[in-house]
Amino acid sequence: EQEAKKKLESLREVLAQYNYEYHVLDKPSVPDAEYDQKMQELKQIEEQYPHLITPDSPSQRVGGEPLEGFQKVTHRVPMLSLGNAFNEEDLKDFDRRVREGLDVNKVTYVCELKIDGLAISLRYENGFFVQGATRGDGTTGEDITNNLKTIRSIPLKIKDDNPIEVRGEAYMPQKSFLALNEAREQMEEEPFANPRNAAAGSLRQLDPKIAAKRNLDIFLYAVGEWESGELSTHSERLTYLQQLGFKTNPEWRKCEGIEEVLEYVENWVEKRAELSYDIDGIVIKVDNLEAQEQLGFTAKSPRWAIAYKFPAEEAVTE
């Protein structure tokens, strides 16, 4: 039995590494056959010793039985909604408000692509993924842990043992969206209108086996509740999330002053079409966390962030 326990520990570790390389780095170091062979080995030992199964075992990704309904989850740190900007004037107004609020001439911002998906919160305790929830109304969301476990780029275990909540956007890549709608047309089922609706519909499935087939993915972009918050900027947090093994979007940039923000926005209005996933704008955040504190919130949105929304694309005719 001790042998089996040791063998499972090493199999879980190597399978988590293979999974990370394939789904987070998109750079597998071994052929799929090697992954499958190790997975079979793990499942055989777990079948023999079911009491040795741990919550972070890769065999636990496609969860149990379909749920009757979703439990409610209260977010310890509310999940914010962002104010919107629609043009350069709005962005300059935002920057002026921030500079006046901080009494500075220039502000360091972080610009991120605004992924057009579903805002999600992932909670880890003692390093284990213990709960995943939708944003809901920002304070109360739905527990969709079993469905989120099926997203391969979400690590089931991380190195930080402190309780930590990470936030991000679950989305459906455009390729998966097209394939799904083709399959639905074959089955004479209603196609989804867009990848965002398809992702939302997939994560609201009561049966995780259905969610598991939808090729969903996720980009993490913020931290909610977190004890050891000794980092001082948002950009350091993004780097830390990446070091923990989370999938973060590679296109984020630090921008010194609103001029660099406008350049970043301009650049992505053009380059948007090259992405393999939908974005509906750019999110601009004040980088310094103390400055974020100082600026605070309006009734429902942060004063230290804004979402620049792209003009709605003319309907793409088939």
Ligand SMILES: NC(=O)n1nc(-c2ccco2)nc1N
């Ligand atoms: N949708 C998206 O990609 N978002 N959303 C935020 C956000 C929402 C509230 C605070 O930050 N950030 C990014 N990159």
